Amino acid sequence: MLRALDIRDMLIIDRLELTFQPGLNALTGETGAGKSILLDSLGFVLGWRGRAELVRQGAAQGEVVAEFELPEGHPAHAVLAEAGLPGGEELILRRVNTAEGRKTAWVNDRRCSGEVLRALSETLIELHGQHDDRGLLNPRGHRAMLDSYAGAGDQLVAVRSAWGQMSTARKALAATVAALETMRAEEEFLRHSVAELDQLDPQPGEDADLDARRRMMQGAERIRDDVARAFALLGGDGAEGAMADAVRWLEGVSDNAGGQLEQPIAALGRALIELGEAQDGVNTCLQALDFNPAELEQTEERLFAIRALARKHDVAPDDLSSFAQTLRDRLSKLDAGDADLSDKRASVDAAQATYDNAAAALSIMRHSAAKALDSAVMAELAPLKMERALFRSEITPSDPGPEGTDAVAFTVATNPGAPSGPLNKIASGGELSRFLLALKVCLTGDDSARTMIFDEIDRGVGGATADAVGRRLAALAQGGQVLVVTHSPQVAARAAHHWRVKKQVTGDQTLSTVIPLADLDRVDEIARMVAGDTITDEARAAARALLDA
16 A cells, blocks of 8 residues: 655656545546656656656756555465565655756665656556556556456466476477487487497506506517516526535534524525525526517507507497497487387477367366456446446457467457457547456456556546446555546445645746645535536535535
């Protein structure tokens, strides 16, 4: 609910403070008094696009502050949270426009963009009038209005969920198809590479082993003779024999040496053991150096084959085994691709069927609600002296989407047999106002959180029709807040709160002000609206009759 509006130095307003109330609030005044300026100022603080030059002549800047009351659960809370702005039960919007045209906005004392203001305004204010392109005249919102009237919230959730699942399934199918196409493009390479790797079957660490074996075989001829000569010198005809003879000679005389040979004999025994180990090692080396020349060729061939494959696939030789497994896995996926593709297509078909069923159920709800809404609007048009007019909610097929497969547009025909068309294309000013009012009365309930503003919606009507307009505006205001800018005494008389917009000329300066009216003042203002500038007793009596009706 809009609680207060503070305007400074905007157009012909120097300073104006207004406090609004729940229920129906009427703004009246002579033509040109400045009623539209109030709406321009409110639209400015809400971020709406309007007049380019708003700052009062001679002022450095203009400023508008709007204060709103936000009950728990109001949709503005979600907008504030998404924008990272402070919330609470009170929302204060402030916007400044300098004489040079620079605009700056604050929400609860935090700087914000015009985009955020406009997002908030969608949840705060609903403007209806003959130039309303944000509310009922905008066909883009008609489907949502019909859905709200139908109470189709749960079915909409089902359709959106089904659409999301279908989109996910389609993306998964597309990804599978793309992956299979990529793999099929390299199928020949995969099969050839896997066969080549499987035939060679390289093992981790094999490259180093083969390289060491190759090096040893390459140097075997050069070192084998030296190793053999060393082995001969260590044997029985060499060091081993000499040491054995020495031990035998020393043991033969040790008894007569008074124990002095025991340690040397023991040391020679240990040396014989170490010598035997050396002989074994050298012998093992000799056996290793005994190789078939063909073995060197085979070793080199395998080593070069492993390294060639590693270069071909740009991997380390020790990684060839794991790389081969990777290729095998890709080949397995390719071989299993048809089955996977079939599963993905089945998922898409199932998701499509779920979406089609949900969208069809929603469409049935919309067609049923459209008939009910058409009947309700037609019933409202009769008291508004438009009983011959026709209102129709047209539902036509549209491209499938998260909101279903229907396009919705509200159309009218002002007379039987006349062609139907969009509200703002067919109806005249007065007819359009009454169409909008009848439609809004039928759709009320979905926008109870917003303040509704009707800008001269009673233009072109009078008498009983204007009274019917006033009664419907008063009904709309119950439990909420409605602001109406009106020239109709019948409408003004139905207001719970009444302000008069007045223009004053002081010296060479023209200023507009807004005056709250008490009961006696209301009588005079409504009498003025009935009779004109000269207020007669008869006009006052008529005004009292309207207020008491």
